[in-house]
Amino acid sequence: MRKAGIAAVLGMALVLAGCAGFRNERKGRDVGRAICDVKNADNADEAQRAVDKLNRKLDDAQRITGRKVQQDVRDIENNVSDLSRHVNNAGNALQQQDIAQIQRNVAEVVQNTPVLVRRFYEGVAEGLGDCT
Numbered sequence: 001m002r003k004a005g006i007a008a009v010l011g012m013a014l015v016l017a018g019c020a021g022f023r024n025e026r027k028g029r030d031v032g033r034a035i036c037d038v039k040n041a042d043n044a045d046e047a048q049r050a051v052d053k054l055n056r057k058l059d060d061a062q063r064i065t066g067r068k069v070q071q072d073v074r075d076i077e078n079n080v081s082d083l084s085r086h087v088n089n090a091g092n093a094l095q096q097q098d099i100a101q102i103q104r105n106v107a108e109v110v111q112n113t114p115v116l117v118r119r120f121y122e123g124v125a126e127g128l129g130d131c132t
Helices: 002-039 044-065 074-089 092-110 115-129
Strands: none
Touching: 002 044, 002 074, 002 092, 002 115, 044 074, 044 115, 074 092, 092 115
């Protein structure tokens, strides 16, 4: 009977860890899509609203992952700033370069983080994959 109880507790812990991973990945996708919203903005005001939304998503990610993700993504934040400046004046080529650089930065962070945080960044990469 005691072994069955231990097995049940371990099984529940694995299920909860899996759910946390899915949640982190979903929050990451939200961040990736928010970055795409910056890219797809039609003017500077819309880009700023998208950046504000992105910052809220990053704050939410910190709460979910238990880690200040902004520390991991300083380069990404700089690229998002570049991306928002390229909304009106540079055209699609520079915006695509900014997105490509963000994708490279995310890939680098994925390799150097704990599993649950890694799931968040894998979600970011997935959200960025839809950014055309």
